[in-house]
Amino acid sequence: MDLNPNNLYDYANEMSLGDEVLVDMIDTTDDGKNIWDNYSEEKFILLMREEVRQGNHTYATFNNVGWRNITEGMMVETGQTYTNKQLRSKFNQLRAIHEDFKILLSETGVGYNAKSGMLVMEDERWECLTKVLKYGKKICKKGCKHFEKLSAIFGDTHAT
Template identity: 35%
Template sequence: MCMEQLLVLVCGSRDCCMASLFPGLNGFLFVCLSQSNLCFGSKMALRLNEGDEVEIEPDPATWTALEEELYIQLMVKEVHKGNRSSTTFSRKGWKQIEQEFCEKTNKRYNNSQFRNKFNQLRTRFNDFSKLLKEPGFTWEPVLSTVTATDAVWESYIKIGFR
């Protein structure tokens, strides 16, 4: 497989000025220098399948709290632009999120990783909302945390989460 084909698979574009694969312990690190910014692909395992095609398996995405916050801000921005249907973002919206996230963090996650994070955040939000609806739980804005008495927490834990 040539570099141009790898660019399309990993970067989603052939428009890079320079791209390189560097050997690592668990595969390769892909570096793409586009006309506007530098993006690093996550470490990837590159292997040949039976048809001698390269299969790329990115490492699981790791997110810092600041990256999660940025991701949420980017999603809100796309909602305001009208790039979200009833339950998910349009292709244009996802592309914008991916591109801006890479520009600001120099990390390139694939669409599946962004969608997984979106679903994780939605689940956390739903769990959080349910907790606040339970009797005895309140939101403390100064501390940015949920508060309840020890008895309320013990009772909630006894009956089980969710």
């Protein structure tokens, strides 16, 4: 079924209560330490946005210069070395969160607080929609406080 915003809520209502919700992966170092705290994520987003401004971004990803600048910038900003796999995984996760957030935002009757990045809707609708969207539960709990910055990186178009 097409998960476009026009039929997402109806589709969620048709799902049985036993359907499982996908959970997001957390990138960790070899010792299991979470490498993506709020500070690191914010620095990563700011570095990506700068690379978009510099023209080192294609439709789907960054060019080699952009990834090198981001990798070096993360080392300077956080003091931690990130692998190419860790950075690309986080990039893809943020893109998916951004897409899910845009879908939720386009639902009728959904409020948005730009300052906190939180969406507001009835609990029943949250419950239904989080069954359909991979990052729905995460968005419900934490919102997407960097939505505008992510929109500058990923653009306003998405496939349905």
